Amino acid sequence: MNVLLVYAHPEPRSLNGSLKDFSVKRLEDAGHVVQVSDLYAMKWKASLDTCDSTHRQSNMPFDPSLDSKHAFENGLQTKDIALEQDKLVWADAVILQFPLWWFSMPAILKGWVERVYAYGFAYGVGEHSDARWGDRYGEGTMAGKRAMLIVTAGGWEPHYGPRGINGPIDDLLFPIQHGILYYPGFDVLPPFMIYRTGRIDEARYSKICDSLGQRLDALWKTAPISFRPQNAGAYEIPELTLRPDIAPDERGFAAHIA
Numbered sequence: 001m002n003v004l005l006v007y008a009h010p011e012p013r014s015l016n017g018s019l020k021d022f023s024v025k026r027l028e029d030a031g032h033v034v035q036v037s038d039l040y041a042m043k044w045k046a047s048l049d050t051c052d053s054t055h056r057q058s059n060m061p062f063d064p065s066l067d068s069k070h071a072f073e074n075g076l077q078t079k080d081i082a083l084e085q086d087k088l089v090w091a092d093a094v095i096l097q098f099p100l101w102w103f104s105m106p107a108i109l110k111g112w113v114e115r116v117y118a119y120g121f122a123y124g125v126g127e128h129s130d131a132r133w134g135d136r137y138g139e140g141t142m143a144g145k146r147a148m149l150i151v152t153a154g155g156w157e158p159h160y161g162p163r164g165i166n167g168p169i170d171d172l173l174f175p176i177q178h179g180i181l182y183y184p185g186f187d188v189l190p191p192f193m194i195y196r197t198g199r200i201d202e203a204r205y206s207k208i209c210d211s212l213g214q215r216l217d218a219l220w221k222t223a224p225i226s227f228r229p230q231n232a233g234a235y236e237i238p239e240l241t242l243r244p245d246i247a248p249d250e251r252g253f254a255a256h257i258a
């Protein structure tokens with residue numbers, strides 16, 4: 001299988017750097033082919049702007065979506081964007097690995113998503129009408145591929161529990177797991193979380209590697225998070241709200257998991 005690891009940490013000798021090297025070796029030892037997009041090492045340009053098209057008419061106002069669509073459809077994207085899209089198409093599984101910074105992904109990784117997820121590639125795919133709202137949330141360009149987050153956090157696990165002060169980790173990761181990964185069609189596996197990173201010695205590091213290794217070994221078998229597909233009947237279209245009889249007592253993020 002082909003695995004793309006998109007990695008966002010500025011220091012190779014960090015915990016994240018060590019775990020990235022561990023993951024690559026574990027996957028390759030199991031016979032998989034791995035490509036790493038090491039965003040800091042690549043000096044990835046994080047901001048989406050007019051420079052993302054090789055030929056744009058400078059007298060026209062910049063429209064981030066429509067310019068993206070035009071560049072994608074006409075082969076006018078910059079090489080860095082096209083190369084990352086090729087890697088996504090090539091991959092059977094995609095891993096995003098990052099430290100939790102301000103309750104989300106580092107800006108460089110968000111910028112990777114914003115620029116690589118072009119209109120027509122990751123969104124704006126399929127029929128859009130009052131009867132059908134595109135191929136997304138379970139369908140789309142990434143359908144049939146798996147995705148998983150590897151996230152390190154300074155906070156303790158209970159800080160991210162159901163009543164923890166930071167909010168439940170599933171809620172914090174919902175915009176990434178549901179909005180960024182499920183939206184273009186990935187099957188999203190439960191995240192691999194490492195909490196309390198300030199307290200890691202050799203013994204704990206070794207345990208983390210054991211657990212991470214098991215998760216990587218099970219990449220093709222682990223049941224995905226059961227997000228509800230948009231076009232399988234649970235949602236009313238075009239309102240895109242859950243039908244009244246589906247999880248009637250649920251609100252918020254949890255309602256979108258079967």
Ligand code: FAD
Nearest residue numbers: 014015016018099100101102103152153154155197200205
């Ligand atoms: P490192 O600092 O590199 O390492 C952590 C520990 O692991 C160290 O003790 C190190 O000695 C040890 N270690 C590293 N490699 C090995 C190895 N090979 N073997 C054994 N031990 C090793 N945290 C939150 O919970 N929520 C937030 O919202 C949040 N926001 C942040 C925002 C910013 C801007 C920053 C800088 C930090 C934030 N943090 C937050 C903390 C952050 O999540 C952690 O600092 C980060 O996850 C730690 O990962 P690291 O790779 O940088 O670890």
